[in-house]
Amino acid sequence: MDRFDRRLRAELHREFDSQAVDTPPAHRARYGRLGRRQPPMRAMALVTAAFAIGILVGLVYEGRAIISVGPGHQLGALPSGTPPAPATGTASSPASVSSTSPSASATATRRPSPTSPPGASPVPTAARPSLNDDFEADQVGANPPRGWRAGDGQWAGVVSSGGGHAVRHGTAQALGHLVTGSPQWTDYAVSADVRTDLLDLGFAGVAGRYQDPGDDYECGVAVGGQLDLWVVHGGDREVLDSSGISLDLAGDHNVRLEMRGSTITCALDGTVLLRATDTTFSAGSIALVASTGEAAEFDNVRVSG
Amino acid sequence: MGEGLSGLRPGSREDFDRLYLDSHPRLVRTLTAVLGDAAAAEDCVQEAFVRAWKAWPRWRPEAPVEAWLYRIALNVAFSHRRRMKLRQVTERLLRPGLGRADPRVRASPLRAALAKLPPRESAAVMLRYYHGYSRAETAQILGLTERAVSLRLSRAQAILARELGDEWSDDRALHPTGTSGVIKDEETIG
Numbered sequence A: 001m002d003r004f005d006r007r008l009r010a011e012l013h014r015e016f017d018s019q020a021v022d023t024p025p026a027h028r029a030r031y032g033r034l035g036r037r038q039p040p041m042r043a044m045a046l047v048t049a050a051f052a053i054g055i056l057v058g059l060v061y062e063g064r065a066i067i068s069v070g071p072g073h074q075l076g077a078l079p080s081g082t083p084p085a086p087a088t089g090t091a092s093s094p095a096s097v098s099s100t101s102p103s104a105s106a107t108a109t110r111r112p113s114p115t116s117p118p119g120a121s122p123v124p125t126a127a128r129p130s131l132n133d134d135f136e137a138d139q140v141g142a143n144p145p146r147g148w149r150a151g152d153g154q155w156a157g158v159v160s161s162g163g164g165h166a167v168r169h170g171t172a173q174a175l176g177h178l179v180t181g182s183p184q185w186t187d188y189a190v191s192a193d194v195r196t197d198l199l200d201l202g203f204a205g206v207a208g209r210y211q212d213p214g215d216d217y218e219c220g221v222a223v224g225g226q227l228d229l230w231v232v233h234g235g236d237r238e239v240l241d242s243s244g245i246s247l248d249l250a251g252d253h254n255v256r257l258e259m260r261g262s263t264i265t266c267a268l269d270g271t272v273l274l275r276a277t278d279t280t281f282s283a284g285s286i287a288l289v290a291s292t293g294e295a296a297e298f299d300n301v302r303v304s305g
Numbered sequence B: 001m002g003e004g005l006s007g008l009r010p011g012s013r014e015d016f017d018r019l020y021l022d023s024h025p026r027l028v029r030t031l032t033a034v035l036g037d038a039a040a041a042e043d044c045v046q047e048a049f050v051r052a053w054k055a056w057p058r059w060r061p062e063a064p065v066e067a068w069l070y071r072i073a074l075n076v077a078f079s080h081r082r083r084m085k086l087r088q089v090t091e092r093l094l095r096p097g098l099g100r101a102d103p104r105v106r107a108s109p110l111r112a113a114l115a116k117l118p119p120r121e122s123a124a125v126m127l128r129y130y131h132g133y134s135r136a137e138t139a140q141i142l143g144l145t146e147r148a149v150s151l152r153l154s155r156a157q158a159i160l161a162r163e164l165g166d167e168w169s170d171d172r173a174l175h176p177t178g179t180s181g182v183i184k185d186e187e188t189i190g
Helices: A003-017 A026-031 A038-061 A094-099 A102-106 B013-035 B038-058 B065-094 B109-115 B119-130 B135-142 B146-164
Strands: A130-133 A149-152 A157-161 A164-169 A176-180 A188-195 A203-212 A215-222 A226-233 A236-242 A252-260 A263-268 A271-277 A285-290 A296-304
Touching (some): A003 B013, A003 B109, A003 B146, A026 B013, A157 A296, A164 A176, A164 A285, A188 A203, A203 A226, A203 A252, A203 A296, A215 A263, A215 A285, A226 A263, A226 A271, A226 B065, A236 A271, A236 B065, A285 A296, B013 B038, B013 B065, B013 B109, B038 B065, B065 B135, B119 B135, B119 B146, B135 B146
Antiparallel strands (some): A130 A296, A149 A176, A157 A164, A176 A285, A188 A252, A188 A296, A203 A215, A252 A263, A263 A271
16 A cells, blocks of 8 residues: 555544534434425325326227227337337237336336247347347256357356246356347337346346447446446446436336437336436447346346337 | 444344444445535435335345445435536526535535545545445445446546645655556555
């Protein structure tokens, strides 16, 4: 350690060890001071939801039904910010149900059925951003799954999870990117179901316009229940936008990164929570990303142009 | 980690309270350096503990508990600082002169210098030099690569040396010749 480091260390201790800190009673740590402000916020959310439901019901009664509720039917209208489903038959996939339901933000998404959706293909095409992969066609233990490569770090490969297959990053493994797609893809959305209740310390999510492990856009859930949108450039990670709220990490969540020109958005369970403008990258492939030591499972990867 | 923090059980209220009482002051001091504001630091630490309590049943004993807390608290602090910056910009546009620091209130030179660092740089400085975390641990808490942590620490050193040069003028080591490169004495800390 050189003299500067020693001096800095000593001065930091001198400065901050003497800072008087009043530690409130422990129950505040569990319930917080913000508790007083939460009831009005909840009430506002309920009023807003009631208005939204009223408008929808009104539209249905006027014969302009936008939701059909019969068996096997899907939501007939996509929420704003959701791109049209790709022409490969994803409308019947479980992931599309979860990603089109704005109310899903508070609940866990469902595991996929073991059968692949019609037209699902794990092999990306260079011409148009399009990909569906639920890893059901891969054998358990396949590492990497067919059509994917490890950009960096280690991955546990395909595992059996929740009655189907998923791809896993393990606790003993370094920060990793599992990559597929074309470097020529420009404007598209990439999404995946991420099992977030396994997170200990770091984050897990999806990456787009991926150049290499140190250069891409990433949308992911971080420990503490925060959704973050990053640009990673030269290995340096900068937050473009952050949810700043505590999300419920229980179960699986659909994380979706969309890039249209310089507009980058990050959505959780079909609701766009983060938005930024950035021009660092204009094209690139996609990746699943998990930070060092994080156990995370990914499923139902979708790319649509 | 504090001396008495062994055998913590996920979901246990008593253990969470022990963790809270042990970690709260250190978290507040760290966030004070990052935010340059002790009151804001206390609010962010409070919010971080509320979040941590929600996630406590899912915490796994093999994960380092204080690093887990730092990660949550720093995420809250970074978000807070970003919101404050946006608010300041808006306020200055709407009411020039409002929201500026009171010139009669003078922070210590070290705190003033830390306030000039970007938030992740000041966080890296605190984790590495105040808490003694290794570069790998600092990288994990901040969600950066080790190389990125080295670069941030190097940049932070250069800024601190420039800002504190007059205050610490008795120390020639405060005037490094270069502003880039990586820390050479990695093995001596943490």
